[in-house]
Amino acid sequence: MKDVHNVSADADGRLFDPQARAALVQFIGGDDTLAMEAAAAVRTASHAIERMRAQGSENRGLSSGTLDVLLRLSASADGMTIGDLAKSAGVSSRNVTGLVDTLERDGLVQRAPAPHDRRSVLARITPAGQEWIENWRRPTQLAMGAIFRDFTPDDLAQLRHLCLRLADNHHKLTQYLNGAR
Amino acid sequence: MKDVHNVSADADGRLFDPQARAALVQFIGGDDTLAMEAAAAVRTASHAIERMRAQGSENRGLSSGTLDVLLRLSASADGMTIGDLAKSAGVSSRNVTGLVDTLERDGLVQRAPAPHDRRSVLARITPAGQEWIENWRRPTQLAMGAIFRDFTPDDLAQLRHLCLRLADNHHKLTQYLNGAR
DNA sequence: ACTTCATCATGAAGGACGTACATAATGTCT
DNA sequence: AGACATTATGTACGTCCTTCATGATGAAGT
Structure with a gap:
């Protein structure tokens, strides 16, 4: 079986995807490929996660979107409004309505009138x-441990840091764009 | 407007998501939250990208899956088979068939019989x-530049490196699991 | 108080990605 | 030649996500 998956190491000992780089270098001069390569790598990593x-929480019947909502709700004891959930997850509020629908159908979430509004x-x-989350925790922990094998605590913190900086940039950017409209 | 989006900095000056951490800390003891936090951060970053x-290549009519295939094809002059595309993208071959369908309908890709098989x-x-890719390049470059604002080349290389290490782990893992089956 | 405008959740409709299973054509191995 | 694997695709389906329209409610100005 021919193996399409492939990574190489550059001069600093850091991994890169030769195929991605080849696709980019012919269009963009040298330095600017870095951002594109990083973006592609993040996408690949996200897919892997x-x-x-999905494999870990298999047979439990929740998918990415609903799980995301359920996790956010498990963090706030008093519950959250649909709109707040949508903002914090970065998706449309109509979408969250649907996700809460399925969670409510499964009995994992309850709707209640909001006191203030x-x-x-x-x-x-x-x-x-x-x-449900209790049962989900253990296999997921194992899966994350496996996928982050050989990552030091510092590696993990750094990865988190870089990703959140990126998300922060994005958030500021969209806020700026919305404000300027 | 209440702002749900929020990041804080820990003792090392690294960003973290207080909400995600709060959701995790109550279930998992100290160190193990790191992997979960990192995973959540990668997901958020991927969404942002x-x-x-999507915003950058708006009005051009290609979405994530098809764009992914088109980029891979632009990297290999001789073309790729459906199966190889599926393997390298990590999705089912049936899915790739559909993506190539739409790309072919748009005239961006052509099917041809494979010489060897x-x-x-x-x-x-x-x-x-x-x-199409030529026209896509510029706005996307700008968008990536904006979302990676204030990232040094070293930051970018490190982010890429960490993400690809993760993907590599995942790849080895699935290979191991398939082999053991 | 009344009007006007904004915001909230949801209905309706649809697009895109992705899966599993079945099938016909072709390769491979014995 | 026959048994089995592999390739692409048809069929059927689920999930995520979007936009637009709508009714209920809040907020702000006069």
Whole structure:
């Protein structure tokens, strides 16, 4: 079986994807490929994580979107409104409505009227939801441990740091764009 | 407007997501949260990149999956088979068939019989496809530059490196699992 | 108080990505 | 020649996500 997957190491001993670089170098001069390569690498990594997570929480019946919402709700004891969930997840509020629908159908989340604003709906995690997460925790932990094999705590912190800087840039950018409109 | 998006800095000056950490700390003891936090951060970053890319190549009509295939094809002058594309992208071959369908409908890619194996189909990028990528390059470069604002070349290389290490782990893992089956 | 405008959740409709299973054509091995 | 594997694709389906429209509610100005 021919192996398409391939990584090489550059002069600093850092990995890069030769295929991605070849595709980029012919269009963009030297330095600017760095950002594109990094972006492609992040995408690949995210896919890998998604795969592992799906494999780990298999048979449990929750998919990426709903899991994302459930995790956010498990973090806030008082629940969150649909709109807040949408903002924090970076997706449309209509989408969150649907995700909460399925979670509610499964009994993992409950809707309640919001105290301050009668237009809003408060989503709150149920005991069944908490339990679901309890069961999800162990295999996921193992899966993440496997995919981050040989990462030092410093590596992990640095990866987190760089990714969040990126997300922060994006957030500021969209805020700026919306403000300028 | 209440701002849900939020990042803080830890003792090392590195960013973290307080909400994600709060959600994790109550389940997992100290050190193991690092991997989960990193995974969540990668997911967030990937979303941000996807957003920027969609915004940059807007009005051009290609979405993430098809763009991924087109980029891979632009890297190999002789074209690639459906199966190889599927392997390198980490998705099912049936999925790639559909993506190549839409690309072919748009005239950006052509199918041809593979010389060595008459079961295989060779997908090759057309001149129109090359041109499409030419037009895509500039806005995307700008978008990536914006989202990676204040990243030093070393930051970018390190981010790429960490992400590819992760992907490499994942690849070895799945290979191991498939071999053991 | 009344009007006007903004915001919230949701209905309706649709696009894109991705999967699993079945199948016909072709390769490979014994 | 026959048994089995592999390749691409048809069929059927699920999930995520979007935009636009709508009814209910809040907020702000007069």
